[in-house]
Amino acid sequence: MKSFIIALTLLFAVTAQAQDTKIGYVDLNKALNESTEGKQAVKILEELVQSKQAAISVQEDQIKKLEEEITKQSSVLNPEAIKQKKDELESLVKNYKRTVKDSQEEVQKKQSEFMEALIKKLRKMVYTMGEKKGYSIIFERASSGILYIPAKSDLTEKLIEEYNASTGSSSN
Numbered sequence: 001m002k003s004f005i006i007a008l009t010l011l012f013a014v015t016a017q018a019q020d021t022k023i024g025y026v027d028l029n030k031a032l033n034e035s036t037e038g039k040q041a042v043k044i045l046e047e048l049v050q051s052k053q054a055a056i057s058v059q060e061d062q063i064k065k066l067e068e069e070i071t072k073q074s075s076v077l078n079p080e081a082i083k084q085k086k087d088e089l090e091s092l093v094k095n096y097k098r099t100v101k102d103s104q105e106e107v108q109k110k111q112s113e114f115m116e117a118l119i120k121k122l123r124k125m126v127y128t129m130g131e132k133k134g135y136s137i138i139f140e141r142a143s144s145g146i147l148y149i150p151a152k153s154d155l156t157e158k159l160i161e162e163y164n165a166s167t168g169s170s171s172n
């Protein structure tokens with residue numbers, strides 16, 4: 001709410017000072033997801049998730065196999081052998097849970113790294129774009145509290161194009 005009031009005050013102040021005020025906004029989420037570098041980051045993350053899931057699936061199979069073995073052999077094995085198998089199962093489950101947790105943390109860390117780096121570059125590009133094109137104010141759509149603004153004020157597509165051009169990438 002505080003940022004909305006500040007933005008509104010700035011808007012009135014700038015409007016009072018200049019008739020040719022240019023105001024725009026960008027959707028950084030859209031820019032993240034639709035820029036070439038953002039798409040590449042998503043692809044890398046998907047590959048990482050798939051590789052982690054493959055390792056997790058192997059452990060799941062080991063757990064299921066041992067559970068079935070315990071069930072089938074429980075009437076044949078002596079109590080000491082059953083206890084040993086159950087201890088082994090407990091160890092496998094513990095390792096499985098640790099692997100799942102570690103995998104999730106690794107994927108989240110990698111995602112944060114990609115997002116932070118890309119957001120930093122996009123914000124710099126917004127600043128440059130604002131200066132070059134003579135904008136008085138450029139809002140970020142999600143965090144600015146904008147309830148209405150004409151679509152013609154949306155600079156997101158221009159931001160994506162300029163960003164991709166600046167990185168030498170082309171859209172997929």
